[in-house]
Amino acid sequence: MHVLILGGTTEARRLAELLEPEPVRVTSSLAGRVAGPRLPVGEVRVGGFGGTDGLVRWLRAQRVDALIDATHPFAETISFHAAEAAATAHVPLLALRRPGWVPAEGDTWHTVGSLDEAAAALPGLGSRIFLTTGRMGLAAFAGLRDLWFLVRSVDPPQGACPPRMEALLERGPFTLEGERALLARHRIDVLVTKDSGGAATAPKLTAAREAGVPVVVVRRPPVPDGVPVATTADEAAARVRAMAAPAP
Incomplete structure (x- = not known):
């Protein structure tokens, strides 16, 4: 077989x-x-x-x-x-x-259907965005000139990107302690993620909940x-x- x-x-x-x-x-x-x-x-x-x-x-x-x-x-x-x-x-x-991930008590999730919808939801939620949707598809956020983005991906971003952006090249799994420190160090006030599920990248959701950071979640x-x-x-x-x- x-x-x-x-x-x-x-x-x-x-x-x-x-x-x-x-x-x-x-x-x-x-x-x-x-x-x-x-x-x-x-x-x-x-x-x-x-x-x-x-x-x-x-x-x-x-x-x-x-x-x-x-x-x-x-x-x-x-x-x-x-x-x-x-x-x-x-x-x-x-x-x-x-x-997929399930929101827990204390979470503030904004569920959207696409990266374009995620970008449209950001103005008014915050100004310093932790973007964890991967290196592809960043063009959806390229027009948001008033927001600052921390983009985490395994490989360097490709194509059109937000004009105010810092790339963080890392591969999971990630720890809760590390995610707490990252949110604090970069003064993150919004997290954007895809509903990938799994434990390797889930600590960012817990860290966001603890810090009162809203999360924009793209449905799978x-x-x-x-x-x-x-x-x-x-x-x-x-x-x-x-x-x-x-x-x-």
């Missing part, structure tokens, strides 16, 4: 680890957008497939028996390509998605219709084992 795992997420790497001892071939595919990514165990390919048609050709040429979409919750394009390719190639598809896109979802790598591994088990 050949399993293709899409994604460089923590859950994708954990799934590859769980399947390594199993009698299956596992290939992990990374988009290649991050320099020096953390590599999973086993076979790894880096780079795109060339859209839906390219992924269909790869699935057929490599005789893939199961496709796991363990990409970032906001990697909407590849998720829809995966759904279309799996249907065309008649390959079972499972989405692995960590649960939905999983394509009809695609089953596992919320943990253990659950996904159990489903793969069930598929690989010989018929009674």
Whole structure:
């Protein structure tokens, strides 16, 4: 049995680890957008497939028996390509998605549907913004000339950026103590984040709650219709084992 795992997420790497001892071939595919990514165990390919048609050709040429979409919750394009390719190639598809964050008592969240909506919500909320939505999509904030931004990302920002901006190149996981110190040091009064979920970057939400800092949260896109979802790598591994088990 050949399993293709899409994604460089923590859950994708954990799934590859769980399947390594199993009698299956596992290939992990990374988009290649991050320099020096953390590599999973086993076979790894880096780079795109060339859209839906390219992924269909790869699935057929490599005789893939199961496709796991363990990409970032906001990697909407590849998720829809995966759904279309799996249907065309008649390959079972499972989405692995960590649960989203849930506001706690004391949080002040402003939930929006896109980065453009997040930018529109900022005037009036504050003037010193901690932007943690990644290095791409910063053009949505480029017109906000009266606000100052601290932009945290793994790699340097690309494309149009806010004119008043400081880039902070860091990779999680982050600690609560570190996030508290960062908010205080930069006098942050608004946090902007995507609802990525997971524990690695969640401490910023706790630090914002403690400091009374409002949070603009971008909703994650939905999983394509009809695609089953596992919320943990253990659950996904159990489903793969069930598929690989010989018929009674």
